[in-house]
Amino acid sequence: MPQRTDVVIVGGGQSGLAAGYHLRRLGVEFVILDAQAGPGGAWQHTWDSLRLFSPAQYSSLPGRLMPVQPGQTYPDARHVVDYLADYEKRYDFPVHRGARVDGVHHDGTHLRVEADTGAWRARAVISATGTWTRPFLPAAHGRREFQGRQLHTVRYKSPEEFAGQRVIVVGGGNSGAQIAADLAHAGIDLTWVTQRPPRYLADDIDGRALFDAATARRRALEEGRTDTGGVASLGDIVAVPPVREARDTGLLTARPMFTRLTRTGVEWADGTRAEADAIVWCTGFRPALSHLAPLGLRGPRGHIPTAGTQALREPRVHLLGYGDWTGPASATLIGVGRPARDAARAIAELLGLR
Known part of the structure; x- marks a missing residue:
């Protein structure tokens, strides 16, 4: 028999943790199913010299500032992993490690989440799997010919x-x-x-300015004003x-x-x-969303239509942290907090808790 909870969060990286923070504040029961063996999401797997675009105080998840890394203006990936591990521990989130979700299915009034560690029955699902596991390689003439x-x-x-x-x-x-x-x-x-x-981008622009640009674009679109172009307009x-x-x-x-x-x-x-x-x-990524395939959420071009974070074809499903289409700068540490809060509020209202 599937285990039961109000919400299953698929993915235990920065987006999943931000969602957990806001669900906890609203009194919503949830679990986080994460395929990784340890905390830190994709930050565990980046190249050695990678650093954040912003100082630590501008790279924080909701509720807890990232501490400054001694001797560094822009923290490295190891510091981010340590921060996310501490964040998870501080709030005692129910994270199930090594739980790879194979599919989310309709199950009457609920959704059934099938993982290789067992099944869960939930009233809502937040997909926060990111993009790191879906690297994109463009078509290139002669790729099979190259011997290196x-x-x-x-x-x-x-x-x-x-x-x-x-x-x-x-x-x-x-x-x-x-x-x-x-x-x-x-x-x-x-x-x-x-x-x-x-x-x-101009040399003095870092993640703070990028977040401001993404937020300004969101406000302009919401108010029916001219599209500012957001981050893409800067470089x-x-x-x-x-x-x-x-x-x-x-x-x-x-x-x-x-x-x-x-x-x-x-x-x-x-x-x-x-x-x-x-x-x-270095040709980018695609959203890792194969676990949602059984729900049939994709539109004619393969994109899942959303209103904010909410899937239009299944309002019990929210997508978080995949880019601007799921919230301005939502794939960043500083940017994921607002859409995570909005998703948590929508779910709490669905459950009759608001």
Whole structure:
């Protein structure tokens, strides 16, 4: 028989914890099912040099400020993992580790959540699985022909594994710029390739300004005013110190996208080539939502339509932390608090607790 609770949160990273905080404040019973072996969500698996875009005090979940990391203005990923582990422990959240959710199903007046550790019957579900487990690789002519190593952002750890090699980094977003800078500073023979010329945000812009821009866009849209463009209007790359230093010293210069891969590298339309031992694809992610497939929530283009965080085709399901379509800056530490609060309030009202 399935175990019972009011709400199942699928995913125990920053979004799941923020949702748990607000549900707890509203007196809603819940469990968090997390596939990871330990706390910290995707932050456990990032590359070694990754740092936040914002100081600690502007990178906090609701209810508890992130402590400052000694000697660092922008905390590293290990500090974030420690913060999330402490946050989870402080509020004594009911987190079930190693629980991979296979599917969410209609079950009469409830939803049945099937996990490899057992089933749960709930009145509502919050999906907070993020995107890290769904890396996106674009179609590229000749990919199977290339004889070197190919890896996505999720498999990159440090420059040391590429010592003495020629590396091509593909991608003009933050991950591409940061990994390219990481390799360049280590003296790796680097070629950085982007679809369009890199668009850097102003050097004084960090996560605080990005959150403000996302919030201003949300308010404009809600009030029927002209779309401000949000974060996308400012640029694609936050010029964190390592990226800024590599750019300003000439270590970080982008080339346009190549037309195909060869056995030993890549080739551009004019016939010029670059040899490579490895290619790092920093080409983004897609939402990890396969567990919701049994509910049939996707629209004609494969997107799940939502009103805020609430799935339009199943109002008992909320999606949290996947990007602006589930709340402004909701995929960030500072940004997930507001949509998490809204989702918790909607669920409490559904349950008759408000």
